[in-house]
Amino acid sequence: MPKDGGIGASTVRREDIRFLTGKGRYTADINLRGQAYACFVRSEVAHGRINGIDTAAALAMPGVLAVMTGEDFTGMGGNPAGWHIPSRDGSAMREPKRPVLAHGKVRHVGDAYAVVVAETVEQARDGAAAVVADITELPAIIDMARAVADPSHRVHDEIDGNLAFDWGWIEDNRAAVDAAFKIAPHVTTLELVNNRLIPNAMEPRASIGDYDAGTQDYKLYTTSQNPHLHRLLIAAFVMGMPENKLTVIAPDVGGGFGSKIYHYGEEAAVLAAAKAINRPVKWVADRSESFLSDAHGRDHVTKIELATDKQGNFLALRTETMANVGAYLSNFSTATPTFLHGTLMAGPYKTPLVYVNVKAVFTNTAPVDAYRGAGRPEATYSIERVVDKMCRELSLDPVAVRRANFLTPDQFPYTTPVGLMYDTGNYQATLDKLMEIGDLAGFEARRAASAKNGKLRGLGLSTWIEACGIAPSNLVGQLGARVGLFDAATVRVNATGNISVMTGAHSHGQGHETVFAQIVSDKLGIPASSIDIVHGDTSKIPFGMGSYGSRSLAVGGTAMVKAVDKIIAKGKKIAAHMLEAAEGDIVFEDGKFSVTGTDKAKSFGEIAFSAYVPHNYPLETLEPGLEETAFYDPANFTYPAGAYACEVEVDAETGKVDVVGFACADDFGNVMNPMIVNGQVHGGVAQGIGQALLELAVYDDNGQLLTGSYMDYTMPRADDLPMFTVDHSCITPCTHNPLGVKGCGEAGAIGSPPAVVNAVIDALQRGGHSHVKHIDMPLTPSRVWAAIQG
């Protein structure tokens, strides 16, 4: 049993109180004295040469204070890609400058080329409408295959072939993989699209720039998943200022899903504008701007081949992928289709030979970057779809085939052929658990019942693994990362015994304020109500790389635990002095420092008080105060894994798919708060079902976004989804962090899309439509109906 409110308890969330009473404080809710408002002027064409921008009319509009264009930012640096990915021929990645505002050319619809600052939001909008740009429209490069094949059009004039890189992983494996395919008894080939998505955190992006002319300090309030990363990018790369002159505050943030990891030009623009007019400048995106300018997700076109023997044993796997990076390289855009995708292509299987090729293609579309799961959903979808197709081709049971190819628990630690070292896992256990909680044995009866109602019922499986807890810095550094990916925390024990924890992780829905307090409470034996979790402010927190890649607990939480350990270690020294005992004889348990084998003890509060009122204190050997900081760099990724089952009913007359059951058996390692973990899985699965059935970002041939609002882009709504059956009782604790945690934030979005598509194909195959081997996501009624018609 977990301690009351400690590790493992389903403690309800403290942050809910402010969110449920309207007292949340999101960036758009913040108003600074004297603030002006910014409105960005965005390109209406996908590709065009800027001949000139006439701002005179805008400047003459009522209330307009300033108009800035790309020209005003040419002295600044570019917003960089965070990873350098060389091509397989050894050539360097081609990375065009990404300016604060477009200059020379606009490269996607929504590319901002000017900003108008005015007294009110309405005046800023009116002013933006009065900016006159002379732009010569150029042919839009939208389709990836054409972008690569047609040398006459370039998104960036200096980059021929529109390729950022052509990456092979692992190049040394290529010949052996090709040789295995030549002699394989069976080869299954599948061409598929991992559909382009728009993240759509419910809070649109927003930023407020502030400048203090007296101290020359900048302050930025912004919708960020990682305020320190924003500070680094803005200060060191874009605006060229000392980091200590910029504070970045990410207050309550209304969801991220990746889209708020990145630095966007609007943030530098409001800072520069604030300095220019010497007043705070606020910008809040409307949803239409979000659709056009937030980094999109996925967008891979892949050919995957699986070589097997006739019994379905995997012999080799090979993929070729074109990954759309859009018009510019967003911060994580080069890592997502490569080291977060190619390295996962072994899945939970013992496939001995794997080779992955990824071409990153520039197009005149919004930049594409990490979206919940980031590369790992793409890998999982490709693998789990081709495995299912192989099972059908060879008339094999998809459960038995997966079992036969799983790594077994005795094989860990296991080095994959794509460069990762899985530390632990038990894939058989999660599959067994799935069979139980999903009642897979009862499927046939449910199918018969559906058939009586005229519906085709199908069952789809997905067994998945991911690498998260991002990331061991020395490893990712070798792979091209330009930053470290450790994290940090400070635990400050106040004189009166209560605690402030400053964490580099950032909560934008994950509930850190509750869970992190549970952990500290558990470790120190003091009530969680005496512990505050502080996040999202670079002026308060030592450092931090933020929250994404399911890293908050595994990396940020570990830093916090290590800082707590230092507090306990110092407390033992203080206690040894006060209790006149040897430090080695002091034990800390249940909030008390005791001399082992005696009843002599000091409470945690007494020790804290003594640290701040050091009247009886070893001042000659120990500093007063009780505050510790720890930085933690993980030794390895963590490897959550699981097994998912989806049941669908298909109406063959309309092509409509209903998800009627969804079960998840996950191994997240140790679980700190089961209620929150369940919620993370629910949300991830909903996004995965959205990808599989509903969501698609569509650009027409001219580069106009046809799905630019909630009228056109289909978000999952309450009546699109079933209740989910979720279990995380299969636990193989992570071997290299003290909490034994792996991360759960992305799992649902990674594991679910192939389960849904496999279920639909299963329904159609069992229902007599055996010609349907594959349908690309999203499986809308029209696509399913068309597939049925052949």
Place this chain on the structure above:
Amino acid sequence: MTHVTMTVNGKAVAGEVEGRTLLSSFLREGLGLTGTHVGCDTSQCGSCVVHVDGHAVKSCSVFALDVAGGQVKTIEGMANADGSLGVIQQAFQDHHGLQCGFCTPGMVMTTAALLAGNARPTEAEVRHGLEGNICRCTGYHNIVKAVLAASGQDVAAIAAE
């Protein structure tokens, strides 16, 4: 600018607005009631739902002047008189019906209107009733559960607890 008066959460309020000022803007910017959120510009997401004269409305789709003299209730008016969470708010906390919190005010206001018209809805009725509110975090599982619980129904049997 036009002078407008209305009652918000039981208090008489007044302000100067343009003809184009939306109710959501008047609440947020004019009255500082920032619990009402704006998540889209096409009346689709429901983050901005408030009650006007007892009906749930999307405050981004109503001009402040159109509500002149009306009774408006926002998320800030949903707690009990002693400041404790109301029944719906408490159910959302108890059943983890929110994550990032951005859609939450709209969800609570829609739920209140739903339950006012249907005291014991079925799961299907709840899902249909929440169709106009988008949540990107929860997959709706725990929201639906919270709404059912708020209506006094036993949700212990619902999977995944």
